[in-house]
Amino acid sequence: MTNKELADLLLPNVGSDITQYENKYPKRNLKEGAIVTRFAPSPTGFVHMGSLFASFVERKAAKDSDGVFYLRIEDTDQKREVENGVQGIINDLKNFDISIDEGMISETEEIGAYGPYIQSKRKDIYQTFVKYLLESGKAYPCFCSAEEIEDIRLIQEKRKQRIGYYGRYAKCRKLTPEEIKSKVEAGESYIIRLKSMGNFENKVRIHDLIKGDLEFPENDIDVVIMKSDGLPTYHFAHLVDDYLMRTTHVIRGDEWVSSLPLHLQLFQTFGFKLPKYAHVSPIMKEENGSRRKLSKRKDPEAAVSYYHEKGIPVDAVKLYLMTLANSNFEQWYDANKDKTLDDFKFDFKKMSSSGGLFDIEKLMNISKNYISRLSAVKVYEGTINWAKTYDKEFYLLLEQHRDYAISVFNIEREQKKPRKDFGCYSEIKSQTWYMFDELYDKENKTYEFQTINDKEEIAEILSTYINKYYDEVDTKDEWFNKMKDLAAEFGYAREVREYKENPNSYKGHIGDISLVLRIALTTKSMTPDLYDIMQILGKERIFKRYNQFIEGNK
């Protein structure tokens, strides 16, 4: 029995002509140095922070070089199937503005000339490649049961030998064609293994764009390339897909580093050019003094939807990812404030070879700075966009009072040193609620009074202010001078300095008085500029709130 006959017995319904596919998916016609990358997740329904990071890097590397970035779905494991799992991934990428040039664009649709981009639809292609290997005697069927494999492992452990299906432990490798034939005809289930020609004593060197030069023993394990359900394993799909889709740079998580010798061997077996590899370190999380991989089960911030819910601007997240990816980005961005992320050239060499800690504080800082540079209109748009899905009440309010809300968001903004108190869109309501009567009126108010605490004195200050001093047409200077007059009238220093020089001559200083006016108006001791707030609130509301306070404390 020849190899050809054996291959026909095992895979009767497919051909073994791999050149048809090589011709169907020719080398891409791109400019010199263009990078073709891919994001290849399992259809689990959502993107993990680590994957988002990798896909961000992939997108960036492709874009910088006028290359191609595509989305391939790796669904060769049916046990992992999740309903609408593809759509979830597409949505997450879309939410973070990571666009694809080719690949899946919905649960069933795709774009691009190198598809199908979902592995379950590529079965024939994989099997053709498997059959080709079978015919050339470089692969063989294996009938070992899970128990037999387990037994081999036990023996190897006892003998303190390497674990795996290799050398003399690869018993199915020695099966004669006749034995194979009778097993197949008896209906025994089998898988296909690579007949490894590697020698563990030999070393192979592989260059990784991030990790540098790596040295491993050659692979000598007869790994499974096709499972009993006829679908390929990850390794084999990687070979076939990345070759046929003409991927130039395989950028993936560094859990794949250790299978590099296998992948090298696979490409060599077919005589295909090895793609360049870049293994991205996982994003870590600190917990109880030790670090571990960010886990989607334990860490809410691992799910990409978390940032969407919090209302951290997409661009801020990308800025953060870029600082994680290339440590020199931060300084570059600081020195080139007018430029954007797109102007920055990504460099593999600047990527950290060990896993960095995910620092949410840093992210929030970036977000805070980012929002502070936005125009009031942009802040309005971002906030209402966020509120639309996460805070209906606020959304309606913002929709109803568009111009008013913009003027609120514009306080101490659009100036040289803008205010930085909005960390993300979800925080904005809690920082501005008192500017909206609808929210203010229903709030169960607790006033944060400090040095001046006596309700009677406060009521007196308020009524004096509205009866004697307040005038809505005052300029800021006029307004402030009146505040000083008010302070003096109640025995408080007009200037903080005066008070500091003679603390015994005064009950306090101007700051104490303005604090009273601020708190009685907003309930909060920490607010933006009081004059601006009063201007926006207007006379009617100010009087109403002060009178309410006076009445309530009689």
Next chain:
RNA sequence: GGCCCGUUGGUGAAGUGGUUCAACACACAUGCCUUUCACGCAUGCAUUCAUGGGUUCAAAUCCCGUACGGGUCACCA
């Protein structure tokens, strides 16, 4: 256990033999400014680069050992 990788301050890190080599940023602390807070400004925060040894006139930077951390060893990706 085998194989591979890594270890610079609270955090992200710059720096791969010698002109301040421990930059920069976040966080933290103090002070100044200021009608509050925030902003801004100023100052402080690793005498030392996991550790032991070696090479060298000279090492965070090169070599070896040790410790610790991570990854991987599936018909999962």
